[in-house]
Amino acid sequence: MSNASVGRRGLSSFLRPRSAAVVSIAAMGLVLAACSSGGSSTESSSAAPASSSAAPAPTDAPAPAECTELKVQSGNGGADALLAGYDQLNTAFEAANPGVTVDFQVKGFTELVDTLTLQLSGDDVPDVTQVNQGYGSLGQLVTSGLVQPLDDVATTNDWAGRQGESLIALNGRFSPDGRDMGAGELYGVSATGAWVGLYMNMDVAESLGITAPPASRDEMEGMLAKAKDAGVPGLMFGATDGGEQIWLWANLLMGYTSPQTVTDVINGVNEQLPPESLQAAETMRKWAEDGYLTDGWAALDSTEVLGMFAEGEGLFALNGSWNVFQSDTPEAFRLVPFPLASASEIGAIASGDLPWSVPAAAKCPDLAKKYIDFITSPEASEIWIKAGQVPATISGNEAALVEANGLVGVSADAITEWVNIMTNGTPIGFPDWATPTWYDTIAQSSTALMAGEISPQEFVDALQADYGAFTAERKAS
Amino acid sequence: MSLSSLPVTAGGRPTPSPRRRVPGEARSVAYLYILPAALIYALFVFIPFIHSIYLSFFKGNGVTRMEFVGIDNYIDIVTNPVLRSAFVHAFELIVFYSLIPIAIGLFLASVLHRSRIRGVAFYRTALFLPYVIAPTAIAVIWRWILAPRGPLNSFLEAVGLGALAQPWLGDFTWALPSVGMVGTWVMFGLVLALLLAGVQKIPLELYEAARLDGAGPWMEFRAVTLPGLRYEIVVALVLTVTAALRNFDIIYVMTSGGPGNATVVPSYLVYQQAFKVAQIGAAAAMGTVLIAVIVAANLLIARAGRRDA
Numbered sequence: 001m002s003n004a005s006v007g008r009r010g011l012s013s014f015l016r017p018r019s020a021a022v023v024s025i026a027a028m029g030l031v032l033a034a035c036s037s038g039g040s041s042t043e044s045s046s047a048a049p050a051s052s053s054a055a056p057a058p059t060d061a062p063a064p065a066e067c068t069e070l071k072v073q074s075g076n077g078g079a080d081a082l083l084a085g086y087d088q089l090n091t092a093f094e095a096a097n098p099g100v101t102v103d104f105q106v107k108g109f110t111e112l113v114d115t116l117t118l119q120l121s122g123d124d125v126p127d128v129t130q131v132n133q134g135y136g137s138l139g140q141l142v143t144s145g146l147v148q149p150l151d152d153v154a155t156t157n158d159w160a161g162r163q164g165e166s167l168i169a170l171n172g173r174f175s176p177d178g179r180d181m182g183a184g185e186l187y188g189v190s191a192t193g194a195w196v197g198l199y200m201n202m203d204v205a206e207s208l209g210i211t212a213p214p215a216s217r218d219e220m221e222g223m224l225a226k227a228k229d230a231g232v233p234g235l236m237f238g239a240t241d242g243g244e245q246i247w248l249w250a251n252l253l254m255g256y257t258s259p260q261t262v263t264d265v266i267n268g269v270n271e272q273l274p275p276e277s278l279q280a281a282e283t284m285r286k287w288a289e290d291g292y293l294t295d296g297w298a299a300l301d302s303t304e305v306l307g308m309f310a311e312g313e314g315l316f317a318l319n320g321s322w323n324v325f326q327s328d329t330p331e332a333f334r335l336v337p338f339p340l341a342s343a344s345e346i347g348a349i350a351s352g353d354l355p356w357s358v359p360a361a362a363k364c365p366d367l368a369k370k371y372i373d374f375i376t377s378p379e380a381s382e383i384w385i386k387a388g389q390v391p392a393t394i395s396g397n398e399a400a401l402v403e404a405n406g407l408v409g410v411s412a413d414a415i416t417e418w419v420n421i422m423t424n425g426t427p428i429g430f431p432d433w434a435t436p437t438w439y440d441t442i443a444q445s446s447t448a449l450m451a452g453e454i455s456p457q458e459f460v461d462a463l464q465a466d467y468g469a470f471t472a473e474r475k476a477s
Numbered sequence: 478m479s480l481s482s483l484p485v486t487a488g489g490r491p492t493p494s495p496r497r498r499v500p501g502e503a504r505s506v507a508y509l510y511i512l513p514a515a516l517i518y519a520l521f522v523f524i525p526f527i528h529s530i531y532l533s534f535f536k537g538n539g540v541t542r543m544e545f546v547g548i549d550n551y552i553d554i555v556t557n558p559v560l561r562s563a564f565v566h567a568f569e570l571i572v573f574y575s576l577i578p579i580a581i582g583l584f585l586a587s588v589l590h591r592s593r594i595r596g597v598a599f600y601r602t603a604l605f606l607p608y609v610i611a612p613t614a615i616a617v618i619w620r621w622i623l624a625p626r627g628p629l630n631s632f633l634e635a636v637g638l639g640a641l642a643q644p645w646l647g648d649f650t651w652a653l654p655s656v657g658m659v660g661t662w663v664m665f666g667l668v669l670a671l672l673l674a675g676v677q678k679i680p681l682e683l684y685e686a687a688r689l690d691g692a693g694p695w696m697e698f699r700a701v702t703l704p705g706l707r708y709e710i711v712v713a714l715v716l717t718v719t720a721a722l723r724n725f726d727i728i729y730v731m732t733s734g735g736p737g738n739a740t741v742v743p744s745y746l747v748y749q750q751a752f753k754v755a756q757i758g759a760a761a762a763m764g765t766v767l768i769a770v771i772v773a774a775n776l777l778i779a780r781a782g783r784r785d786a
Contacts, residue, residue: 114752117538136754140538239647240735296625298736299647436754448737453649 075112085387134433143178190352238305242443259347330409346425550762573657574721616730675709
């Protein structure tokens, strides 16, 4: 599951109005039908004027005559800055392809994910749509034959060269039967990057005598202890969405093993979780018990906790690059990869945002692929940075562009540290891609673990039960 | 909302014998009258319900081929501790949604009918208001009140009871009772309105007679008020127990079943399994069991109401 899933899950589900309809199983069929068709809002892409200097050069051949309208469906509803970037790119795409209009429809993340399978199995499908990564989402679409491979255009235009094969593989590769993730055909590619890191308040750090972000987990634990002694919340933490526990566990596990080991866990290479899973669980428990977390963390959600952090409370926060915030003192805040065992190792949950796919039933598949190629091109990167977003494609000009656009603090870190992770470290996916139910399993069990309701071993057993069952079944199917 | 519009007699109070059919009138024409309603009911309730029972014997996401698994989904509900706990929580919520409001309501109704309170209509309306507000709005408000830095904890700290402050909805012990108390708050007004209307219909002579026979307040309550309110209590039970069992919106907005699984309820799992993890069969089984439990509970209540009579 990508950025939005974890970051916005709480909010979007909270605002979701149709909930009561689901109460009655009797109305199930009806509700499913209603959900698949209703509720999307349309945003026209024509508002922003074409950006003359940054617009990528017009592409060669005009689109086939019958494809004058490209239906694009995004799941980034609510992310206005991101959508503003798409707005500019759509205008540029229309300028580069005379006669083509982009019909850009925006849905909320939850709405997109909950209805995508049904929508794509119908007749009226978009030409391009965002999908969610993982066995439960994209994997299911591949298994059901609802999306088509993009390998031809990916090879022709060297997408692996643009983004790096590990990022390409973790976002969109599946075996054609959908049984194996992370290798095989390419079914989706991301336009923007989304990664999870450690937010740090350098003003608070300075008051504690800390001058630089932690280079290792041990160093970070020392800083947490220091903060606690000074009566400062060490790690601003909110558990009701579940995302933060999942990230914390995966980051700790990565430190006790290696990024590659965690990637293998996510892809379900083995049926057994690594033994270090227990160590990671014990550390989570210890941090909660030692009082390193925000008071009342179990009843706080991620968004409000980050808000409190942005107001100056606490030393660290664990959150996504898509949640960079504005502040009166922007230079006081940093966003860095969560520290692993030592400074020499860099790894982070760093996938793309929801990948773009072409539905099997798309009416204009060639134009659709052209569109995806366009929004992931190095030229598009420039527009993304202008919009303050993290481009998934590395152009090499990031540092200069960040400076030219006046980005500082966490807004600058979001982009430059992404480049750092991609070039010097190892990106891993979101842990909950591993099984359709793992998000809830980890979220619920870790809350119980950190609240002292279950032991670290029981926590690992709960994760293993879910993981082992799904992985075994998947391999056997 | 005026009280006369409440279904006060819906619990089976005997109605006058139905008007006799005019001789010669075709009886079958009645079916024509109910046809539109029956069609809509069949199309949108009955057929989907039967279909979901059918689906509950399969495993799959509802789009690709479903695999027949017999009663496996039902066995899961009994053996899987999380699924089972959902029903346990639903029954615990009955205490908060049903038993506590009825207990308070009975007490107040029996006290209020003896004394004349100025502006009783106002209080009745005020207490009834929570029942009229959309549950989602109620849940949002209460989530805010119960937040770690919300008004409740601030109040406790202000009056020197800071030690009692809790992250209410994040605490494994307090989350379910907290959600339950919201249910009490919602249901109490409804129950009180029902019982007050009922208690006013008990002839005062019965109380006089009881008093002449030397009954104290407790005896009076047991011998006169309680039997006199039998039908109202049955109606209150049916409404509140059903609300407790099918509770979705308040849980969904306030806790989403958390912390851990401390507040998961069957309706929430139906939603989660159908839409979050695409296990349509498991969701259908859960929904079917939930309906069966609700129907069984209502039959039990109705029977108990009859036997008392």
